[in-house]
Amino acid sequence: MGEHLKDLQSLLQRSLGDNYTVDNYTTEDLLPPGENYGSKMLKVDVKLKNQDDGKTEELHLVGKLLPSNPQVRAMLDFSVTFKKETFMYSKLLPYYRKLEIENGVDEAFNFAPKCYGSRLGLGSAGNFDDNALLLLENLKPQGYYCVDRRTGCSLPHARIAVNALANFHALGMATKENDPEFFETLKIEAKSLDIGDPEKWKELARQRFKDIDDDPEVKKYYKSCETMSMAVFEKWMAPPEEPWASITHSDFWTNNFMFRDGSDGQPDDIKLVDFQNFLFTSPLREIIFFVTSGLDSETVGHVDELIDFYYETLIEKMKSLGCDVSAYSRESFDEKMREDAAIEFGHSMCLLHVITLDSSSVSQADNIIEVMESKHKNVMYQKRLRELIRTYCRKGWLKE
Numbered sequence: 001m002g003e004h005l006k007d008l009q010s011l012l013q014r015s016l017g018d019n020y021t022v023d024n025y026t027t028e029d030l031l032p033p034g035e036n037y038g039s040k041m042l043k044v045d046v047k048l049k050n051q052d053d054g055k056t057e058e059l060h061l062v063g064k065l066l067p068s069n070p071q072v073r074a075m076l077d078f079s080v081t082f083k084k085e086t087f088m089y090s091k092l093l094p095y096y097r098k099l100e101i102e103n104g105v106d107e108a109f110n111f112a113p114k115c116y117g118s119r120l121g122l123g124s125a126g127n128f129d130d131n132a133l134l135l136l137e138n139l140k141p142q143g144y145y146c147v148d149r150r151t152g153c154s155l156p157h158a159r160i161a162v163n164a165l166a167n168f169h170a171l172g173m174a175t176k177e178n179d180p181e182f183f184e185t186l187k188i189e190a191k192s193l194d195i196g197d198p199e200k201w202k203e204l205a206r207q208r209f210k211d212i213d214d215d216p217e218v219k220k221y222y223k224s225c226e227t228m229s230m231a232v233f234e235k236w237m238a239p240p241e242e243p244w245a246s247i248t249h250s251d252f253w254t255n256n257f258m259f260r261d262g263s264d265g266q267p268d269d270i271k272l273v274d275f276q277n278f279l280f281t282s283p284l285r286e287i288i289f290f291v292t293s294g295l296d297s298e299t300v301g302h303v304d305e306l307i308d309f310y311y312e313t314l315i316e317k318m319k320s321l322g323c324d325v326s327a328y329s330r331e332s333f334d335e336k337m338r339e340d341a342a343i344e345f346g347h348s349m350c351l352l353h354v355i356t357l358d359s360s361s362v363s364q365a366d367n368i369i370e371v372m373e374s375k376h377k378n379v380m381y382q383k384r385l386r387e388l389i390r391t392y393c394r395k396g397w398l399k400e
Contacts, residue, residue, distance in 0.1 A: 159309060215385070
């Protein structure tokens with residue numbers, strides 16, 4: 001039985017106008033348990049009637065609702081995440097498109113699905129309630145797909161993802177330079193969520209450090225990894241230092257971007273989804289996170305190439321948006337990368353434990369708390385954890 005979405009008509013009317021009415025609709029779960037933790041995702045197929053000619057049309061949507069698991073609901077303030085994502089679609093993405101047009105960018109960077117409407121609740125006062133809903137175009141019928149989260153991105157996929165990140169970060173940096181007043185508002189909207197008890201998160205990290213200590217192949221790095229991460233734990237939520245500061249997606253793992261293949265069978269486009277956690281922070285943390293947790297085994301050897309590509313794309317995009325890039329030298333970039341790598345190690349380590357999960361290994365695969373606390377150590381997790389540590393060693397970000 002599908003999920004009932006209250007007052008779908010009025011929500012869609014805001015984007016479609018008065019000429020269309022909802023004839024009927026069906027819903028079903030979009031994803032199996034373990035593929036999304038911050039919300040309940042529905043496939044929503046709507047039949048619309050055009051009041052002008054009486055014809056019916058189909059609209060394929062994704063509905064984003066509050067997560068059904070009560071433990072997950074208690075973990076985060078979802079009134080904040082829904083407001084953040086609504087702001088991204090209604091204010092920030094249109095601003096970015098306007099910024100590109102004003103600077104004569106020939107082809108706008110269209111990196112997100114179309115939003116058909118959002119609401120925080122059904123009350124007249126606009127207060128947050130269980131009827132919070134975000135409606136987005138369903139990209140799957142257009143051929144978009146996610147790569148296998150357990151294995152990661154191939155090199156062609158990774159290059160498109162890195163290009164998207166560089167463009168997204170450059171738009172934030174250009175906004176900061178071109179419209180400081182709006183950017184101050186943006187910084188407020190990008191405020192981080194309260195992560196709760198820091199000791200709880202430290203304990204979860206210690207469980208993952210123990211996984212390193214228990215693995216003979218990387219055991220010798222255990223103390224270095226733990227010391228490096230714990231020394232900078234407090235910097236996780238600290239305001240970023242200029243000039244390397246922008247708006248980041250901040251949840252850039254493989255289930256939060258979708259690719260489409262061209263006629264040659266190679267990926268030629270990408271869409272980013274799930275903007276509920278966007279932050280004002282160092283963009284370099286995000287590229288580090290991606291290249292250390294989002295690549296398949298063959299692509300791990302191309303980390304240097306991908307980092308170079310990111311820097312070059314970022315600078316060129318900033319130039320095209322009229323930015324002064326004199327403060328963004330490659331030397332300062334590399335130095336900041338070393339600093340941010342220490343902060344991101346724990347993030348990548350903990351996420352690898354989540355994304356390599358075999359959903360059948362936990363009783364509640366949709367419960368991020370149970371997933372993070374689980375002690376599973378499958379072969380894929382061990383392999384990718386070793387790759388993470390070896391990448392840090394090769395880059396000189398980690399000492400024995």
